[in-house]
Amino acid sequence: MARRRRIYEGKAKILYEGPEPGTLIQYFKDDASAFNNQKRGVIEGKGVLNNRISEYLMSRLAEIGVPTHFVRRLNMREQLVREVEIIPIEVVIRNHAAGSIAKRFKIEEGTPLPRSIVEYYYKSDELGDPMVSEEHITAFGWATTQDLDDMLSLGLRVNDFLIGLLLGVGLKLVDFKLEFGRLYTENDEMRIVIADEISPDNCRLWDARTNERLDKDRFREDLGNVKEAYQEVARRLGVLT
């Protein structure tokens, strides 16, 4: 459908020009990738589920006053979002050890962390998203100290809120990744907002009782029933239609 201009195509989503200036359409694909694109696959129906799950979580965040780029869902695979300048930093927030931190420090997966740990990664496929410190981020000009302050306080608020919301439906928020953007308002003010998506593609979600993994680790580690896991998350959140 050549009805609009494609602005950007990533691994799991495509961004199209939006209906009015300052907006974009975010299209959710079924494509999955892991380990810096070394593993690729298709999870049938994932785009539809992530569109719904992210719509739901972004909307609940907006209700508590956390600014996001999300405007509204348009259809099964698309949502209208505000155009932002993406900050090239992935913010990872961890509540339990899993994935890279479990490996680096030889901590058993699932071990609760004494407090939430925040990590920053520089978004670069070429470099394999290296972990960076605040010093690197400000020295190389990827974000200012003010941007970082806003990202940290928003990130921790999102974490506290999502821990509770998800536990309410029997899910443990083990860790997740957030992306942020700069939103420029009409009077040329700038606000940091949550961008991208919040879904089982970028959260580790375990069943609170059994620790069953209900997220992209099922794809990363070939655990099977990947689509079913995403469906289960959507079902628990009440967005499976």
Ligand code: UDP
């Ligand atoms: N994550 C992500 N995109 C990335 C890297 C990590 O969404 O490029 C998410 C991942 O799904 C997990 C959290 O960030 O919820 C922490 O990931 P980790 O550093 O453990 O890396 P991984 O083991 O996933 O490679």
